[in-house]
Structure formats: C-alpha cells, structure tokens
Amino acid sequence: QVQLVESGGGLVQAGGSLRLSCAASGRSFSLYGMGWFRQAPGKEREFVATISWSGASTYYASSVKGRFTISRDNAKNTGYLQMNNLKPDDTADYYCAATSSLISHNHHDYNYWGQGTQVTVSS
Numbered sequence: 001q002v003q004l005v006e007s008g009g010g011l012v013q014a015g016g017s018l019r020l021s022c023a024a025s026g027r028s029f030s031l032y033g034m035g036w037f038r039q040a041p042g043k044e045r046e047f048v049a050t051i052s053w054s055g056a057s058t059y060y061a062s063s064v065k066g067r068f069t070i071s072r073d074n075a076k077n078t079g080y081l082q083m084n085n086l087k088p089d090d091t092a093d094y095y096c097a098a099t100s101s102l103i104s105h106n107h108h109d110y111n112y113w114g115q116g117t118q119v120t121v122s123s
Contacts, residue, residue: 009117
C-alpha cells in the first residue's frame, strides 16, 4: 500500500506559478512510477504528466508541455509538479497517483491515488 497526500494548491493569477507536492508513505515510493492528473468541474479526469520510478523518463500532456515540469525526490518520498505560466484552463483539482507500470498516461494503470489539491487560476 502507498498513501499519497498532495499539497501546494491555491489561487493564482494567470501567468503565475505554483508547485504541487505529493508526499508518499507506506511501501517504497521509489518502486512506483508517478503521475499527475487533473479534473475540472463537469469534466473527466485528464492526464497531466508522468515520471518513471528513477526520474529518467517523463511524459506530458500536450496542453502543459513546456509549462509544467514533473520531478521526484525518492530520498524524500516526494513527487512534484512545477506549474509555470498558468492559464485559467488549468483550473482543476490535481491528483497524484502511483503506478507499478514504468510510466503511463492512462489513469486505469494507477493503483494508488491522493485526495487531490485544488488549483484555481484567475484571469
């Protein structure tokens, strides 16, 4: 079992930045790939970014590529999502998740989920 807790969400103006954190506990975090997903009101959950267990491989949704950076620190059992140049369309609840796959953009591949953190971007 892996427990995940997100933090770092909040209200920011368009063009601003936020860094989300995902603190893991339980089984060794370094055994799992990690992903970030988001869900806006009335919309389906969508993939944002994923990173392999070692951090060597990453993959981004086209909508965030070049603006968001996923990273992890296995020594601290923590993953991160640095979000720059935020847009109102980035407003959503953001979830981190852990997968036994190397990396994946498919939420069905993820075994463990956090409770989410809200990000609101004002125009």
